[in-house]
Amino acid sequence: MPDPIRIRVDGAVIETAPGTTVSAALLASGRLATRRSVTGMPRGPLCGMGICYECRVKVDGVEHVKGCQTLCRDGMEVQLD
Amino acid sequence: MSSGGEFGVLVVGAGPAGIAAACAAAGCGARVGVVDENLAPGGQVWRGEAHPEIDRLRQANAKVLSGAAVFDAPEPGLLLAVADGRTIALRYQRLILATGARELWIPFPGWDLPGVFGAGGLQALVKGGWDIRGRRVVVAGTGPLLLAAADYFRKCGAFVALIAEQAAKPALARFAAGLLSHPGKAGEAAALRWRLRNVEYAASCWPAQARGDGALRSVVLREAGREREIECDLLACGFGLVPNAELGMLIGCRTSRGAIEVNEQQQCSVDAIYAAGEVTGIGGAELAQVEGAIAGFCAAGEPGRARELFAARARARRFAESMARAFALRPELRALPAGDTIVCRCEDVVWGRLRTCEGWRHAKLQTRCGMGPCQGRVCGSSLEYLLGWRRDGARPPLVPVAVQRMLDAGGRD
Numbered sequence: 265m266p267d268p269i270r271i272r273v274d275g276a277v278i279e280t281a282p283g284t285t286v287s288a289a290l291l292a293s294g295r296l297a298t299r300r301s302v303t304g305m306p307r308g309p310l311c312g313m314g315i316c317y318e319c320r321v322k323v324d325g326v327e328h329v330k331g332c333q334t335l336c337r338d339g340m341e342v343q344l345d
Numbered sequence: 346m347s348s349g350g351e352f353g354v355l356v357v358g359a360g361p362a363g364i365a366a367a368c369a370a371a372g373c374g375a376r377v378g379v380v381d382e383n384l385a386p387g388g389q390v391w392r393g394e395a396h397p398e399i400d401r402l403r404q405a406n407a408k409v410l411s412g413a414a415v416f417d418a419p420e421p422g423l424l425l426a427v428a429d430g431r432t433i434a435l436r437y438q439r440l441i442l443a444t445g446a447r448e449l450w451i452p453f454p455g456w457d458l459p460g461v462f463g464a465g466g467l468q469a470l471v472k473g474g475w476d477i478r479g480r481r482v483v484v485a486g487t488g489p490l491l492l493a494a495a496d497y498f499r500k501c502g503a504f505v506a507l508i509a510e511q512a513a514k515p516a517l518a519r520f521a522a523g524l525l526s527h528p529g530k531a532g533e534a535a536a537l538r539w540r541l542r543n544v545e546y547a548a549s550c551w552p553a554q555a556r557g558d559g560a561l562r563s564v565v566l567r568e569a570g571r572e573r574e575i576e577c578d579l580l581a582c583g584f585g586l587v588p589n590a591e592l593g594m595l596i597g598c599r600t601s602r603g604a605i606e607v608n609e610q611q612q613c614s615v616d617a618i619y620a621a622g623e624v625t626g627i628g629g630a631e632l633a634q635v636e637g638a639i640a641g642f643c644a645a646g647e648p649g650r651a652r653e654l655f656a657a658r659a660r661a662r663r664f665a666e667s668m669a670r671a672f673a674l675r676p677e678l679r680a681l682p683a684g685d686t687i688v689c690r691c692e693d694v695v696w697g698r699l700r701t702c703e704g705w706r707h708a709k710l711q712t713r714c715g716m717g718p719c720q721g722r723v724c725g726s727s728l729e730y731l732l733g734w735r736r737d738g739a740r741p742p743l744v745p746v747a748v749q750r751m752l753d754a755g756g757r758d
Contacts, residue, residue: 284474291475296459296560303693306559308459310690310723312469313389314382315447317718317745318690328718328745332473333412335384
Protein backbone atom coordinates (compact mmCIF):
# COMPACT_ATOMS: atom_id res chain seq x y z
CA MET A 265 0.00 0.00 0.00
CA PRO A 266 1.59 3.30 -1.05
CA ASP A 267 2.02 6.00 1.62
CA PRO A 268 -0.96 8.33 1.90
CA ILE A 269 -0.52 11.93 0.84
CA ARG A 270 -1.88 14.92 2.73
CA ILE A 271 -3.74 17.87 1.30
CA ARG A 272 -5.34 20.79 3.16
CA VAL A 273 -8.91 21.86 2.48
CA ASP A 274 -9.73 25.25 3.99
CA GLY A 275 -6.99 24.49 6.49
CA ALA A 276 -8.18 21.01 7.48
CA VAL A 277 -5.82 18.12 6.71
CA ILE A 278 -7.17 15.29 4.55
CA GLU A 279 -5.28 12.08 3.92
CA THR A 280 -5.73 10.37 0.60
CA ALA A 281 -4.08 7.71 -1.55
CA PRO A 282 -1.74 8.86 -4.32
CA GLY A 283 -3.56 8.87 -7.67
CA THR A 284 -6.77 10.30 -6.18
CA THR A 285 -8.35 13.26 -7.91
CA VAL A 286 -9.06 16.41 -5.90
CA SER A 287 -12.82 15.95 -6.44
CA ALA A 288 -12.72 12.35 -5.23
CA ALA A 289 -10.78 13.36 -2.11
CA LEU A 290 -13.26 16.15 -1.35
CA LEU A 291 -16.25 13.85 -1.86
CA ALA A 292 -14.65 11.14 0.28
CA SER A 293 -14.21 13.70 3.09
CA GLY A 294 -17.97 14.30 3.06
CA ARG A 295 -17.83 17.55 1.11
CA LEU A 296 -20.51 16.98 -1.52
CA ALA A 297 -20.83 20.73 -2.07
CA THR A 298 -17.57 22.41 -3.06
CA ARG A 299 -18.71 25.70 -4.51
CA ARG A 300 -21.54 28.23 -4.58
CA SER A 301 -23.42 29.11 -7.75
CA VAL A 302 -23.79 32.74 -8.90
CA THR A 303 -26.90 33.06 -6.72
CA GLY A 304 -25.29 31.31 -3.75
CA MET A 305 -26.69 27.77 -4.12
CA PRO A 306 -24.48 24.89 -2.96
CA ARG A 307 -23.05 22.89 -5.85
CA GLY A 308 -20.80 19.89 -6.36
CA PRO A 309 -19.36 17.96 -9.30
CA LEU A 310 -21.81 16.69 -11.95
CA CYS A 311 -20.15 15.31 -15.07
CA GLY A 312 -16.89 13.92 -13.66
CA MET A 313 -15.20 14.45 -17.03
CA GLY A 314 -14.25 18.12 -17.24
CA ILE A 315 -17.26 19.49 -19.11
CA CYS A 316 -19.53 21.09 -16.51
CA TYR A 317 -16.99 23.04 -14.38
CA GLU A 318 -19.14 22.49 -11.26
CA CYS A 319 -16.16 20.79 -9.60
CA ARG A 320 -13.96 23.88 -9.80
CA VAL A 321 -12.01 24.86 -6.68
CA LYS A 322 -9.03 27.03 -5.80
CA VAL A 323 -5.83 24.96 -5.79
CA ASP A 324 -2.55 26.40 -4.48
CA GLY A 325 -3.90 29.90 -4.99
CA VAL A 326 -5.10 29.32 -8.56
CA GLU A 327 -8.84 29.76 -9.16
CA HIS A 328 -11.13 27.66 -11.35
CA VAL A 329 -9.10 24.45 -11.23
CA LYS A 330 -11.20 21.45 -12.19
CA GLY A 331 -11.05 19.04 -9.27
CA CYS A 332 -12.15 16.09 -11.38
CA GLN A 333 -9.15 16.41 -13.71
CA THR A 334 -6.51 17.28 -11.08
CA LEU A 335 -4.58 14.76 -9.01
CA CYS A 336 -3.95 15.42 -5.33
CA ARG A 337 -0.37 16.32 -4.54
CA ASP A 338 1.22 16.13 -1.09
CA GLY A 339 1.00 19.58 0.50
CA MET A 340 -1.67 20.87 -1.89
CA GLU A 341 -3.86 23.69 -0.56
CA VAL A 342 -7.49 23.61 -1.63
CA GLN A 343 -9.93 26.40 -0.88
CA LEU A 344 -13.66 26.08 -1.33
CA ASP A 345 -16.23 28.84 -1.86
CA MET B 346 4.24 29.37 -26.60
CA SER B 347 5.93 26.04 -27.02
CA SER B 348 5.73 23.54 -29.84
CA GLY B 349 4.07 20.26 -29.04
CA GLY B 350 5.33 18.77 -32.25
CA GLU B 351 4.63 18.42 -35.96
CA PHE B 352 2.74 15.34 -36.99
CA GLY B 353 1.75 13.51 -40.12
CA VAL B 354 -1.37 12.40 -38.25
CA LEU B 355 -2.61 14.18 -35.12
CA VAL B 356 -5.40 12.55 -33.11
CA VAL B 357 -7.56 14.54 -30.70
CA GLY B 358 -8.86 12.29 -27.94
CA ALA B 359 -7.39 9.15 -26.38
CA GLY B 360 -10.53 7.11 -25.89
CA PRO B 361 -11.31 3.90 -27.80
CA ALA B 362 -11.55 5.67 -31.18
CA GLY B 363 -8.48 7.85 -30.72
CA ILE B 364 -6.34 4.96 -29.49
CA ALA B 365 -7.38 2.76 -32.42
CA ALA B 366 -6.70 5.60 -34.87
CA ALA B 367 -3.28 6.36 -33.42
CA CYS B 368 -2.20 2.71 -33.39
CA ALA B 369 -3.42 2.15 -36.95
CA ALA B 370 -1.66 5.25 -38.29
CA ALA B 371 1.52 4.53 -36.33
CA GLY B 372 1.51 0.98 -37.66
CA CYS B 373 1.60 2.43 -41.16
CA GLY B 374 4.71 4.38 -40.30
CA ALA B 375 3.05 7.80 -39.94
CA ARG B 376 4.42 10.34 -37.47
CA VAL B 377 1.57 10.26 -34.94
CA GLY B 378 0.59 12.53 -32.06
CA VAL B 379 -2.33 12.16 -29.65
CA VAL B 380 -3.62 15.10 -27.60
CA ASP B 381 -6.03 14.33 -24.77
CA GLU B 382 -7.32 16.48 -21.94
CA ASN B 383 -7.63 13.67 -19.41
CA LEU B 384 -4.96 12.67 -16.92
CA ALA B 385 -4.34 9.39 -18.78
CA PRO B 386 -5.54 7.66 -21.98
CA GLY B 387 -8.72 5.60 -21.90
CA GLY B 388 -11.42 8.17 -22.50
CA GLN B 389 -14.57 7.65 -20.46
CA VAL B 390 -15.27 3.97 -20.93
CA TRP B 391 -11.72 2.78 -20.09
CA ARG B 392 -11.02 5.45 -17.46
CA GLY B 393 -8.62 4.17 -14.79
CA GLU B 394 -8.46 0.70 -16.37
CA ALA B 395 -5.43 -1.27 -17.41
CA HIS B 396 -6.99 -1.97 -20.81
CA PRO B 397 -4.84 -3.80 -23.41
CA GLU B 398 -5.60 -1.07 -25.95
CA ILE B 399 -3.96 1.48 -23.66
CA ASP B 400 -0.83 -0.70 -23.55
CA ARG B 401 -0.95 -0.91 -27.33
CA LEU B 402 -0.96 2.89 -27.50
CA ARG B 403 2.01 3.14 -25.13
CA GLN B 404 3.96 0.67 -27.25
CA ALA B 405 3.01 2.33 -30.52
CA ASN B 406 5.26 4.88 -32.11
CA ALA B 407 3.04 7.80 -31.12
CA LYS B 408 3.63 10.88 -28.98
CA VAL B 409 0.86 11.14 -26.36
CA LEU B 410 0.15 14.50 -24.69
CA SER B 411 -2.17 14.00 -21.73
CA GLY B 412 -3.64 16.83 -19.68
CA ALA B 413 -3.76 19.05 -22.76
CA ALA B 414 -7.05 20.69 -23.84
CA VAL B 415 -7.38 21.98 -27.42
CA PHE B 416 -8.85 25.49 -27.37
CA ASP B 417 -8.38 26.83 -30.89
CA ALA B 418 -7.81 25.83 -34.52
CA PRO B 419 -6.68 29.18 -35.93
CA GLU B 420 -5.53 27.93 -39.36
CA PRO B 421 -5.36 24.67 -41.33
CA GLY B 422 -2.66 22.43 -39.96
CA LEU B 423 -2.52 24.05 -36.52
CA LEU B 424 -4.18 23.38 -33.19
CA LEU B 425 -3.59 25.31 -29.99
CA ALA B 426 -3.86 23.53 -26.65
CA VAL B 427 -3.40 24.54 -23.03
CA ALA B 428 -1.48 22.28 -20.63
CA ASP B 429 -0.05 23.12 -17.21
CA GLY B 430 -0.92 26.76 -17.75
CA ARG B 431 1.05 26.96 -21.00
CA THR B 432 -0.02 27.30 -24.62
CA ILE B 433 1.15 24.51 -26.92
CA ALA B 434 1.12 24.61 -30.72
CA LEU B 435 0.45 21.33 -32.51
CA ARG B 436 1.00 21.13 -36.27
CA TYR B 437 -0.43 18.38 -38.44
CA GLN B 438 -0.91 17.23 -42.00
CA ARG B 439 -3.96 15.11 -41.24
CA LEU B 440 -6.22 15.50 -38.19
CA ILE B 441 -8.44 12.82 -36.65
CA LEU B 442 -11.18 14.07 -34.32
CA ALA B 443 -11.98 11.45 -31.69
CA THR B 444 -13.41 13.80 -29.10
CA GLY B 445 -16.10 11.43 -27.88
CA ALA B 446 -19.37 12.31 -26.19
CA ARG B 447 -20.77 13.75 -22.99
CA GLU B 448 -23.93 13.01 -21.02
CA LEU B 449 -27.26 14.64 -21.73
CA TRP B 450 -29.25 15.91 -18.75
CA ILE B 451 -32.93 16.81 -18.67
CA PRO B 452 -33.31 19.24 -15.78
CA PHE B 453 -35.84 18.29 -13.13
CA PRO B 454 -36.55 19.94 -9.76
CA GLY B 455 -33.56 19.43 -7.45
CA TRP B 456 -31.20 18.03 -10.11
CA ASP B 457 -28.69 20.71 -9.10
CA LEU B 458 -28.43 19.47 -5.50
CA PRO B 459 -25.05 18.21 -4.30
CA GLY B 460 -25.36 14.43 -4.35
CA VAL B 461 -26.88 14.37 -7.83
CA PHE B 462 -24.34 13.32 -10.47
CA GLY B 463 -24.26 12.11 -14.04
CA ALA B 464 -24.49 8.34 -14.40
CA GLY B 465 -21.10 8.23 -16.12
CA GLY B 466 -20.22 11.22 -13.97
CA LEU B 467 -20.54 9.37 -10.67
CA GLN B 468 -18.65 6.44 -12.14
CA ALA B 469 -15.83 8.76 -13.22
CA LEU B 470 -15.65 10.41 -9.80
CA VAL B 471 -15.58 7.05 -8.02
CA LYS B 472 -12.84 5.87 -10.40
CA GLY B 473 -10.97 9.00 -9.34
CA GLY B 474 -10.66 7.46 -5.89
CA TRP B 475 -13.95 7.94 -4.01
CA ASP B 476 -14.91 4.90 -1.90
CA ILE B 477 -18.73 4.61 -2.00
CA ARG B 478 -19.03 1.34 -0.06
CA GLY B 479 -22.32 1.18 1.78
CA ARG B 480 -23.83 4.22 0.06
CA ARG B 481 -27.36 4.02 -1.24
CA VAL B 482 -27.50 4.91 -4.94
CA VAL B 483 -30.41 5.41 -7.33
CA VAL B 484 -29.53 5.20 -11.03
CA ALA B 485 -31.92 6.93 -13.44
CA GLY B 486 -32.26 8.15 -17.01
CA THR B 487 -31.76 6.03 -20.09
CA GLY B 488 -29.47 3.69 -21.93
CA PRO B 489 -27.04 0.83 -21.44
CA LEU B 490 -24.81 3.26 -19.54
CA LEU B 491 -27.22 2.99 -16.58
CA LEU B 492 -26.63 -0.76 -16.37
CA ALA B 493 -22.86 -0.44 -16.74
CA ALA B 494 -22.80 2.28 -14.07
CA ALA B 495 -25.06 0.31 -11.68
CA ASP B 496 -22.87 -2.76 -12.16
CA TYR B 497 -19.81 -0.71 -11.30
CA PHE B 498 -21.38 0.84 -8.18
CA ARG B 499 -22.46 -2.61 -7.03
CA LYS B 500 -18.90 -3.88 -7.51
CA CYS B 501 -17.68 -0.96 -5.39
CA GLY B 502 -19.87 -2.13 -2.53
CA ALA B 503 -22.61 0.47 -2.88
CA PHE B 504 -26.27 -0.54 -2.64
CA VAL B 505 -28.17 0.26 -5.82
CA ALA B 506 -31.75 0.80 -4.73
CA LEU B 507 -33.22 1.11 -8.22
CA ILE B 508 -32.39 1.49 -11.90
CA ALA B 509 -35.05 3.75 -13.40
CA GLU B 510 -35.13 3.54 -17.21
CA GLN B 511 -37.39 5.98 -19.06
CA ALA B 512 -37.82 3.68 -22.07
CA ALA B 513 -40.95 1.54 -22.12
CA LYS B 514 -40.92 -2.26 -21.82
CA PRO B 515 -41.97 -2.91 -25.44
CA ALA B 516 -39.04 -0.81 -26.73
CA LEU B 517 -36.64 -2.66 -24.45
CA ALA B 518 -38.09 -6.01 -25.49
CA ARG B 519 -37.57 -5.15 -29.17
CA PHE B 520 -33.98 -4.27 -28.36
CA ALA B 521 -33.47 -7.55 -26.48
CA ALA B 522 -34.85 -9.47 -29.46
CA GLY B 523 -32.47 -7.57 -31.72
CA LEU B 524 -29.55 -8.72 -29.56
CA LEU B 525 -30.05 -12.20 -30.98
CA SER B 526 -28.38 -11.06 -34.20
CA HIS B 527 -25.33 -9.93 -32.20
CA PRO B 528 -24.35 -13.04 -30.21
CA GLY B 529 -21.36 -11.43 -28.52
CA LYS B 530 -23.54 -8.60 -27.27
CA ALA B 531 -26.28 -10.96 -26.14
CA GLY B 532 -23.79 -12.85 -23.98
CA GLU B 533 -22.50 -9.61 -22.43
CA ALA B 534 -26.04 -8.42 -21.77
CA ALA B 535 -27.01 -11.70 -20.13
CA ALA B 536 -23.95 -11.63 -17.88
CA LEU B 537 -24.73 -8.05 -16.89
CA ARG B 538 -28.37 -8.89 -16.22
CA TRP B 539 -27.24 -11.77 -14.00
CA ARG B 540 -24.90 -9.58 -11.98
CA LEU B 541 -27.74 -7.09 -11.48
CA ARG B 542 -30.35 -9.75 -10.66
CA ASN B 543 -30.91 -8.35 -7.18
CA VAL B 544 -31.30 -4.76 -8.33
CA GLU B 545 -34.79 -3.53 -9.16
CA TYR B 546 -35.07 -2.31 -12.75
CA ALA B 547 -38.13 -0.20 -13.58
CA ALA B 548 -39.07 0.72 -17.14
CA SER B 549 -41.20 3.76 -18.04
CA CYS B 550 -39.78 5.30 -14.88
CA TRP B 551 -38.01 8.64 -14.47
CA PRO B 552 -37.00 11.10 -11.75
CA ALA B 553 -39.59 13.78 -10.97
CA GLN B 554 -37.71 15.48 -8.12
CA ALA B 555 -34.51 15.28 -6.13
CA ARG B 556 -35.15 16.36 -2.56
CA GLY B 557 -32.88 17.49 0.21
CA ASP B 558 -31.76 20.53 2.12
CA GLY B 559 -28.40 21.54 0.73
CA ALA B 560 -27.69 17.94 -0.29
CA LEU B 561 -29.64 14.99 -1.68
CA ARG B 562 -31.81 12.98 0.73
CA SER B 563 -34.33 11.28 -1.53
CA VAL B 564 -35.57 10.98 -5.10
CA VAL B 565 -39.19 11.05 -6.20
CA LEU B 566 -39.76 8.90 -9.29
CA ARG B 567 -42.72 8.74 -11.62
CA GLU B 568 -43.81 5.36 -12.93
CA ALA B 569 -47.08 4.58 -14.69
CA GLY B 570 -48.73 7.75 -13.42
CA ARG B 571 -47.79 7.01 -9.79
CA GLU B 572 -45.04 8.55 -7.71
CA ARG B 573 -42.69 6.79 -5.32
CA GLU B 574 -40.03 8.31 -3.09
CA ILE B 575 -36.76 6.52 -2.41
CA GLU B 576 -34.30 7.66 0.22
CA CYS B 577 -30.77 7.66 -1.08
CA ASP B 578 -27.32 9.21 -0.66
CA LEU B 579 -26.47 9.53 -4.33
CA LEU B 580 -28.41 9.88 -7.58
CA ALA B 581 -26.58 8.91 -10.77
CA CYS B 582 -28.61 10.16 -13.70
CA GLY B 583 -28.06 10.62 -17.40
CA PHE B 584 -30.42 10.70 -20.38
CA GLY B 585 -28.14 9.52 -23.14
CA LEU B 586 -25.04 10.88 -24.84
CA VAL B 587 -24.28 13.90 -27.00
CA PRO B 588 -21.26 14.16 -29.36
CA ASN B 589 -18.48 16.59 -28.37
CA ALA B 590 -18.55 18.14 -31.82
CA GLU B 591 -17.33 21.61 -30.87
CA LEU B 592 -13.79 21.32 -32.27
CA GLY B 593 -15.13 19.85 -35.51
CA MET B 594 -17.66 22.67 -35.77
CA LEU B 595 -14.96 25.27 -35.13
CA ILE B 596 -12.93 23.81 -38.01
CA GLY B 597 -16.00 24.03 -40.24
CA CYS B 598 -16.93 20.36 -40.53
CA ARG B 599 -20.47 19.66 -41.52
CA THR B 600 -22.62 18.15 -38.80
CA SER B 601 -25.91 16.31 -38.81
CA ARG B 602 -28.07 16.11 -35.70
CA GLY B 603 -25.13 17.27 -33.61
CA ALA B 604 -22.68 14.64 -34.92
CA ILE B 605 -19.80 15.23 -37.33
CA GLU B 606 -20.61 13.91 -40.81
CA VAL B 607 -18.11 11.48 -42.29
CA ASN B 608 -17.82 9.45 -45.49
CA GLU B 609 -16.76 5.82 -45.89
CA GLN B 610 -13.14 6.72 -45.16
CA GLN B 611 -14.23 8.58 -41.99
CA GLN B 612 -13.35 11.85 -43.77
CA CYS B 613 -15.11 15.06 -42.79
CA SER B 614 -16.35 17.76 -45.14
CA VAL B 615 -13.13 19.72 -44.57
CA ASP B 616 -9.95 18.62 -46.32
CA ALA B 617 -7.45 16.58 -44.32
CA ILE B 618 -9.82 16.22 -41.37
CA TYR B 619 -11.15 12.83 -40.25
CA ALA B 620 -13.43 11.87 -37.37
CA ALA B 621 -14.21 8.62 -35.57
CA GLY B 622 -16.13 7.31 -32.60
CA GLU B 623 -18.98 8.87 -30.65
CA VAL B 624 -18.36 12.30 -32.12
CA THR B 625 -19.66 10.95 -35.46
CA GLY B 626 -22.73 9.47 -33.80
CA ILE B 627 -23.33 7.61 -30.56
CA GLY B 628 -22.57 3.94 -31.08
CA GLY B 629 -20.50 2.47 -28.27
CA ALA B 630 -16.88 1.53 -27.76
CA GLU B 631 -16.66 -1.31 -30.27
CA LEU B 632 -17.91 0.81 -33.15
CA ALA B 633 -15.60 3.61 -32.00
CA GLN B 634 -12.59 1.29 -32.23
CA VAL B 635 -13.44 0.13 -35.75
CA GLU B 636 -14.09 3.67 -36.95
CA GLY B 637 -10.87 4.83 -35.31
CA ALA B 638 -8.82 2.18 -37.08
CA ILE B 639 -10.44 3.02 -40.43
CA ALA B 640 -9.68 6.71 -39.91
CA GLY B 641 -6.11 5.93 -38.86
CA PHE B 642 -5.40 3.76 -41.91
CA CYS B 643 -6.98 6.27 -44.31
CA ALA B 644 -5.21 9.26 -42.77
CA ALA B 645 -1.93 7.38 -43.02
CA GLY B 646 -2.53 6.68 -46.70
CA GLU B 647 -3.47 2.99 -46.53
CA PRO B 648 -7.17 2.84 -47.44
CA GLY B 649 -6.83 -0.83 -48.43
CA ARG B 650 -6.27 -1.84 -44.82
CA ALA B 651 -9.26 0.31 -43.84
CA ARG B 652 -11.52 -1.46 -46.34
CA GLU B 653 -10.99 -4.78 -44.51
CA LEU B 654 -12.83 -3.27 -41.55
CA PHE B 655 -15.92 -2.02 -43.41
CA ALA B 656 -17.97 -5.14 -42.67
CA ALA B 657 -17.19 -4.98 -38.96
CA ARG B 658 -18.14 -1.31 -38.95
CA ALA B 659 -21.45 -2.03 -40.67
CA ARG B 660 -22.31 -4.73 -38.10
CA ALA B 661 -21.41 -2.48 -35.17
CA ARG B 662 -23.43 0.40 -36.71
CA ARG B 663 -26.54 -1.78 -37.01
CA PHE B 664 -26.28 -2.61 -33.32
CA ALA B 665 -25.83 1.08 -32.47
CA GLU B 666 -28.91 2.01 -34.49
CA SER B 667 -31.06 -0.54 -32.70
CA MET B 668 -29.90 0.88 -29.37
CA ALA B 669 -30.74 4.43 -30.44
CA ARG B 670 -34.27 3.33 -31.34
CA ALA B 671 -34.80 1.43 -28.08
CA PHE B 672 -33.59 4.23 -25.84
CA ALA B 673 -35.07 7.22 -27.68
CA LEU B 674 -36.27 9.86 -25.23
CA ARG B 675 -40.01 9.90 -24.74
CA PRO B 676 -41.81 13.23 -25.20
CA GLU B 677 -43.24 13.22 -21.62
CA LEU B 678 -39.77 14.10 -20.39
CA ARG B 679 -40.15 17.59 -21.87
CA ALA B 680 -42.44 18.28 -18.90
CA LEU B 681 -39.73 17.41 -16.36
CA PRO B 682 -38.46 20.93 -15.56
CA ALA B 683 -40.65 23.16 -13.39
CA GLY B 684 -40.67 26.93 -13.86
CA ASP B 685 -38.10 27.41 -11.10
CA THR B 686 -35.85 24.50 -12.12
CA ILE B 687 -32.30 25.58 -12.94
CA VAL B 688 -31.47 24.85 -16.58
CA CYS B 689 -28.23 26.83 -16.95
CA ARG B 690 -26.19 25.89 -13.91
CA CYS B 691 -23.33 28.26 -14.71
CA GLU B 692 -25.55 31.35 -14.64
CA ASP B 693 -28.51 30.06 -12.56
CA VAL B 694 -31.09 30.60 -15.29
CA VAL B 695 -34.39 28.84 -14.66
CA TRP B 696 -36.71 27.12 -17.11
CA GLY B 697 -39.45 29.72 -16.62
CA ARG B 698 -37.24 32.40 -18.19
CA LEU B 699 -35.96 30.23 -21.03
CA ARG B 700 -39.12 28.62 -22.38
CA THR B 701 -40.39 32.02 -23.55
CA CYS B 702 -37.20 32.92 -25.44
CA GLU B 703 -37.14 32.75 -29.24
CA GLY B 704 -34.03 30.65 -29.58
CA TRP B 705 -30.51 29.97 -28.34
CA ARG B 706 -28.98 33.30 -29.29
CA HIS B 707 -31.94 35.26 -27.92
CA ALA B 708 -31.78 33.31 -24.65
CA LYS B 709 -28.04 33.96 -24.37
CA LEU B 710 -28.49 37.70 -24.76
CA GLN B 711 -31.55 37.94 -22.51
CA THR B 712 -30.50 35.66 -19.67
CA ARG B 713 -26.76 34.84 -19.99
CA CYS B 714 -27.71 31.20 -20.44
CA GLY B 715 -24.80 29.45 -22.12
CA MET B 716 -22.30 32.19 -21.32
CA GLY B 717 -20.70 30.43 -18.37
CA PRO B 718 -17.67 28.14 -18.26
CA CYS B 719 -19.45 25.09 -19.72
CA GLN B 720 -20.11 27.27 -22.79
CA GLY B 721 -23.54 25.74 -23.23
CA ARG B 722 -22.40 22.13 -23.27
CA VAL B 723 -24.76 21.25 -20.42
CA CYS B 724 -27.67 23.65 -20.84
CA GLY B 725 -27.45 23.87 -24.61
CA SER B 726 -27.88 20.13 -25.03
CA SER B 727 -30.81 20.15 -22.58
CA LEU B 728 -32.49 22.99 -24.45
CA GLU B 729 -31.98 21.29 -27.80
CA TYR B 730 -34.02 18.37 -26.43
CA LEU B 731 -36.58 20.52 -24.61
CA LEU B 732 -37.18 23.18 -27.26
CA GLY B 733 -35.40 22.04 -30.42
CA TRP B 734 -32.92 24.92 -30.24
CA ARG B 735 -29.84 24.54 -32.40
CA ARG B 736 -26.72 26.17 -31.03
CA ASP B 737 -24.96 28.48 -33.48
CA GLY B 738 -21.53 27.09 -34.25
CA ALA B 739 -18.45 27.21 -32.05
CA ARG B 740 -15.97 30.01 -31.45
CA PRO B 741 -12.58 30.02 -29.79
CA PRO B 742 -11.61 29.48 -27.06
CA LEU B 743 -13.27 26.08 -26.96
CA VAL B 744 -12.60 25.90 -23.24
CA PRO B 745 -12.18 28.77 -20.75
CA VAL B 746 -8.53 29.82 -20.78
CA ALA B 747 -6.63 32.69 -19.23
CA VAL B 748 -6.32 35.58 -21.67
CA GLN B 749 -2.55 35.12 -21.51
CA ARG B 750 -2.88 31.72 -23.22
CA MET B 751 -4.40 33.42 -26.25
CA LEU B 752 -1.82 36.21 -26.16
CA ASP B 753 0.96 33.61 -26.06
CA ALA B 754 -0.42 32.20 -29.28
CA GLY B 755 -0.11 35.59 -30.91
CA GLY B 756 3.66 35.34 -30.58
CA ARG B 757 3.93 32.22 -32.71
CA ASP B 758 6.38 31.84 -35.56
